């Protein structure tokens with residue numbers, strides 16, 4: 274039989290965020306026509322729902338705690354609260370937002386291993402009973418403020434393949450765990466399990482597999498101290514499409530489920546996960562305007578009203594956004610700068626774009642996670658506001 278070498282239909286070649294963009298484009302035009310001024314971040318609630326249900330389908334035995342840090346916009350949280358999501362929080366103000374929406378403390382956990390004492394006190398008062406630790410000092414604080422808390426250990430996992438590694442600052446290495454378990458048991462703190470995070474925008478299933486093996490060994494160490502670990506929290510980190518297709522979530526689910534049998538001696542353990550980026554990232558399109566252009570040292574530059582400091586900070590860690598414009602001119606290669614007078618404020622280099630003029634729109638795709646939440650009005654350029662549609 275003759276092999277079919279006809280090119281894929283265009284829609285099948287598109288990355289997921291491009292499809293989201295095509296859907297949002299008329300809505301964005303409408304917003305602009307009715308007076309919305311860039312820069313703003315449009316978030317598609319349907320995409321959030323789609324991603325949330327995808328996770329439920331692929332991880333049916335896991336309780337989902339959306340990592341609020343990825344995007345703490347009230348309307349985003351409200352969509353997720355209405356879907357029945359639980360939440361991973363790291364501060365009092367994140368808790369306050371959820372309480373405003375009527376979410377009780379029993380739907381929250383905190384995997385922040387270093388918490389201010391007043392945050393621990395708020396956890397006690399509103400019933401956020403599951404708290405993470407990775408040091409004796411944190412155990413001491415919890416013992417003092419919230420002695421009945423259920424505590425879980427944060428492990429440090431090597432994650433060289435993630436775009437935004439979360440190692441190096443937090444977490445216990447495997448050979449540090451026993452000392453902490455011993456300390457928690459002497460202090461009569463209820464140690465219930467562990468969490469790890471394989472780094473954000475992590476495309477490696479191998480690092481998750483290794484993390485599960487370390488987790489199992491930690492469960493075994495705890496058993497020696499007659500501590501029955503019963504919570505396994507696999508964190509977040511699941512990748513999304515930026516300029517390239519990310520690893521399919523199905524592959525993560527497969528490797529995780531294949532390795533869960535290691536824990537069968539521990540009975541019905543409670544499985545948790547904390548996705549952030551995967552739920553909101555591709556749902557967001559940043560709408561920005563070109564505020565300037567130049568030709569410098571043989572290179573074309575455009576400058577946007579959103580840059581590294583007021584929303585696109587992740588470019589510093591290597592996130593490459595996908596850009597589109599409303600221009601119909603010929604394509605050229607551009608460097609893209611932000612609005613501030615700081616030479617660090619470079620958003621991307623060598624991007625091929627239909628040449629925009631000053632005042633044209635530039636759309637930044639997959640911008641729903643770690644953008645507005647990271648932004649600061651440096652040099653007086655405001656952080657984009659969020660419109661959930």
Ligand SMILES: Cc1ncc(COP(=O)(O)O)c(C=O)c1O
Nearest residue numbers: 340384473509510547548549550
């Ligand atoms: C403790 C914790 N959980 C979950 C997340 C969410 O990670 P991601 O957005 O990569 O899914 C983070 C991200 O920094 C985190 O620190």
